[in-house]
Amino acid sequence: MxxxxxxxxxxxxxxxxxxxxxxxxxxxxxxxxxPPSEAVYHVMLAGSCLLKVxxxxxxxxxxxxxxxxxxxxxxxxxxLEPADGGEQAEMESRHNGVVTVRTNCGPNAASLDLLxxxxxxxxxxxxxxxxxxxxxxxxxxxxxPDLTRMVGMMRKEASQAAPGxxxxxxxLSTALFTLLLRAHLEQQPSTTDVLALLAHPRLGASVIAMxxxxxxxxxxxxxxxxxxxxxxxxxxxxSALTEDSPMTLLTRIRMQLAGTLLTRTxxxxxxxxxxxxxxxxxxxxKKFKDTxxxxxxxxxxxxxx
Numbered sequence: 015m016x017x018x019x020x021x022x023x024x025x026x027x028x029x030x031x032x033x034x035x036x037x038x039x040x041x042x043x044x045x046x047x048x049p050p051s052e053a054v055y056h057v058m059l060a061g062s063c064l065l066k067v068x069x070x071x072x073x074x075x076x077x078x079x080x081x082x083x084x085x086x087x088x089x090x091x092x093x094l095e096p097a098d099g100g101e102q103a104e105m106e107s108r109h110n111g112v113v114t115v116r117t118n119c120g121p122n123a124a125s126l127d128l129l130x131x132x133x134x135x136x137x138x139x140x141x142x143x144x145x146x147x148x149x150x151x152x153x154x155x156x157x158x159p160d161l162t163r164m165v166g167m168m169r170k171e172a173s174q175a176a177p178g179x180x181x182x183x184x185x186l187s188t189a190l191f192t193l194l195l196r197a198h199l200e201q202q203p204s205t206t207d208v209l210a211l212l213a214h215p216r217l218g219a220s221v222i223a224m225x226x227x228x229x230x231x232x233x234x235x236x237x238x239x240x241x242x243x244x245x246x247x248x249x250x251x252x253s254a255l256t257e258d259s260p261m262t263l264l265t266r267i268r269m270q271l272a273g274t275l276l277t278r279t280x281x282x283x284x285x286x287x288x289x290x291x292x293x294x295x296x297x298x299x300k301k302f303k304d305t306x307x308x309x310x311x312x313x314x315x316x317x318x319x
Contacts, residue, residue, distance in 0.1 A: 017212045020225045022192060024270045025139040029187030031131040034172055036117040036124035037061075041093040041105075048086025053133040053142065055082040055194070056091070057153070059169055061126030066090040067148070078154025080165075080194055082133070084145040095125060111175035112183055129168060133191050136273055137306060140266050144207040151197040161193045208263065210255045216241040217251060220260070228268050229291040234260060269305040272298070276314040283310045
């Protein structure tokens, strides 16, 4: 398992496909802010439209584009076709057994075919925190055949409603996040934050060590040694790529792992504190509450574990 796998695992990411939109003429879809810990994505199967986010320039989406708003910001999708003078059909919705199909085409052919879904993730997910407000790529590029095939399978399963289609679409939607992230990083390599640290030929070794052995009693000297650097060089190079100190990053990794253990295991709080590197349960409880706004016990109870 590489470091990106580990970050995705800690994020406890789960995808879902909710809508297929078949639209024509003039239309506008208003998306309010998503609930906490929910990203929103759109896949342009055919056609074009504008993505409008308050305070940002409009983004043109065309056939093949995939766009994700990692923090679920409020946005509007708007059609580009001019009014044809005819009467616009009302928007209708129906569930086809897999997704809700929303259309304003009536008996006419759609000029836009759009899949809309979401990615749910763990609170304070480190991987989500370091992503930009908008991630955009295209599945129509020649260099992303896996992404192209993935979208093709999603389109097919969302259309046919064959036995098990909902489970297949949900699994494909979860996998879509990783392929989308991979394509994004290839297009726009990160120059700051934890992704840049992971990509660094020497610093990456220390971040991987934190991810693999979060309970170890790490010191700056030990982390520098992992990266084959002096302490001073390690700190200077680390600071050039992120505002977080190595110890702050380690704490974030530990707290995210603790959240996972609280929701997915029956271990005691004392055991979890030890698993993530805290010899004192009270120190762990305080840091956890500082991070999540609630103590470990309340966190576990709220999530039904």
